[in-house]
Amino acid sequence: MFRRLREPSDKVTILFDGHPLSVASGETLAAALLASGVSFFRSSVVGKKPRAPYCMMGVCHECLVTIDGMRNRQSCLVEVREGMVVESQHGLVTIDARDGQ
Numbered sequence: 001m002f003r004r005l006r007e008p009s010d011k012v013t014i015l016f017d018g019h020p021l022s023v024a025s026g027e028t029l030a031a032a033l034l035a036s037g038v039s040f041f042r043s044s045v046v047g048k049k050p051r052a053p054y055c056m057m058g059v060c061h062e063c064l065v066t067i068d069g070m071r072n073r074q075s076c077l078v079e080v081r082e083g084m085v086v087e088s089q090h091g092l093v094t095i096d097a098r099d100g101q
Contacts, residue, residue: 012082023080030056030063030076033086041065041075042089064089 008024015021016038023032030053033041040050042064053063056076063075066087075086 012080012084014080014082014084014086016086017088025080027080028056028076029065029067029078029080029084029086030074032080033075040088043091045092048091 008027010025011022012025013020013022014029014032016033016036021032021036021038023036027035030041034053039052041053041062042051043049044051051062053076054060055062058074058077061074064072065075066089067073067075067078068085071089
């Protein structure tokens with residue numbers, strides 16, 4: 001579905017659902033995960049269907065993940081950085097005071 005035209009020269013390591021991934025530095029998290037073969041970012045609230053990025057520009061909210069403990073982050077709007085810990089989301093995820101929102 002998604003592949004690179006050339007290999008990136010600079011890479012960082014992130015953790016996605018407990019698995020280390022070496023991804024291109026300077027990319028959005030959504031692009032990096034897709035390029036790494038990740039096809040499921042979250043499950044829908046109704047029906048628990050698998051969801052993944054659609055618009056890649058922050059409009060659709062299909063790419064929501066938990067980043068470093070902060071839930072409901074749009075992965076298409078966040079640049080990857082070394083050591084980032086990312087988790088897929090499942091079903092309804094609420095926002096509370098711990099999310100800083």
